[in-house]
Amino acid sequence: MKAIVCNKYGALTDLAVQQVQIPAMAPGQIRIQVETIGVNFPDALLVKGLYQAKPEVPFIPGLECAGMVEAVGEGVDHLAIGQRVAAMSPDFGTYAEYVSVPASHAYPVPTSVDISDAGAMLCAYGTAYHALVQRASLKAGESLLVMGAAGGTGLAAVQLGRALGAHVIAACSNAEKLLTAKQYGADVGIDLSKEELRDALRSLTDGAGADVIFDPVGGNHAKTLSRSLAWNGRWLIIGFAAGEVPTLTLNLPLVKGYSAVGVFWGNFCAKEPHLASKNHQQIFEMVANGLLAPHIHAECRLDDAVQALKLIEQRQVHGKIILKP
Numbered sequence: 001m002k003a004i005v006c007n008k009y010g011a012l013t014d015l016a017v018q019q020v021q022i023p024a025m026a027p028g029q030i031r032i033q034v035e036t037i038g039v040n041f042p043d044a045l046l047v048k049g050l051y052q053a054k055p056e057v058p059f060i061p062g063l064e065c066a067g068m069v070e071a072v073g074e075g076v077d078h079l080a081i082g083q084r085v086a087a088m089s090p091d092f093g094t095y096a097e098y099v100s101v102p103a104s105h106a107y108p109v110p111t112s113v114d115i116s117d118a119g120a121m122l123c124a125y126g127t128a129y130h131a132l133v134q135r136a137s138l139k140a141g142e143s144l145l146v147m148g149a150a151g152g153t154g155l156a157a158v159q160l161g162r163a164l165g166a167h168v169i170a171a172c173s174n175a176e177k178l179l180t181a182k183q184y185g186a187d188v189g190i191d192l193s194k195e196e197l198r199d200a201l202r203s204l205t206d207g208a209g210a211d212v213i214f215d216p217v218g219g220n221h222a223k224t225l226s227r228s229l230a231w232n233g234r235w236l237i238i239g240f241a242a243g244e245v246p247t248l249t250l251n252l253p254l255v256k257g258y259s260a261v262g263v264f265w266g267n268f269c270a271k272e273p274h275l276a277s278k279n280h281q282q283i284f285e286m287v288a289n290g291l292l293a294p295h296i297h298a299e300c301r302l303d304d305a306v307q308a309l310k311l312i313e314q315r316q317v318h319g320k321i322i323l324k325p
Contacts, residue, residue, distance in 0.1 A: 036119030062094030066119035140165025222246030295319025
């Protein structure tokens with residue numbers, strides 16, 4: 001089969017298109033004939049050796065995909081050959097024509113959901129749903145600040161926040177990205193190229209600060225965010241797309257009465273697979289009902305994975321890029 005292979009940690013340009021063996025299946029796994037692959041910022045970090053996990057090289061990157069069940073392993077009785085599924089792979093490997101994943105990490109895709117949309121949704125929408133529903137217990141009427149609101153995960157949080165009844169404040173690095181966030185449900189926005197974050201947020205929340213902050217960015221804005229939460233606020237720590245992992249002065253949550261809450265969707269899927277499955281079923285239902293729709297920035301060939309990852313690294317992507325084998 002064709003796959004994108006990382007033979008050594010380093011530059012994205014070192015990735016190679018290679019012919020490799022179709023993966024075997026262990027008991028409890030299924031093998032998927034991949035139809036669409038979601039491209040995510042952690043994929044680039046993984047290849048460069050900057051992600052939390054470091055698989056032994058050579059390896060095939062990729063966290064998510066959607067396609068058809070091509071084979072079913074021993075002990076799997078809730079999925080069938082020919083069934084459409086979306087899946088996350090805890091051992092990576094989705095940048096390929098076939099991938100084997102634990103059956104617990106594959107989720108049936110309703111006929112009402114386009115398979116391309118399904119392949120772009122698990123990582124971004126799964127993270128945002130888990131963050132807002134389980135980790136933050138977001139309530140209707142609360143204010144939700146979304147950092148990096150035009151990116152894949154940020155745009156998912158904007159849509160889900162709107163669907164859950166929150167007042168959604170989008171923060172973006174330029175006016176073009178802010179327009180995308182507003183088109184997908186943000187009530188108001190902050191253009192960080194022109195506005196100072198703390199002053200703008202204070203104005204938009206009548207000085208109270210945000211009830212919930214969804215932060216996949218980290219970096220220099222973290223110091224401001226640490227002083228910008230409302231009483232009983234929740235600061236959702238999603239990731240560090242800016243590159244810098246910030247530190248938190250612990251007297252601030254003590255005095256201001258807010259919580260800093262970690263969100264790691266991959267570990268959640270492994271530790272609470274039944275709840276994760278319910279989340280993803282709910283996401284697909286919301287798509288079918290017109291409440292959610294991924295913004296597909298571009299559809300590329302699998303062979304063009306390096307170019308797709310570069311676009312994400314350069315912060316040029318609104319929503320998601322998908323690859324087609």
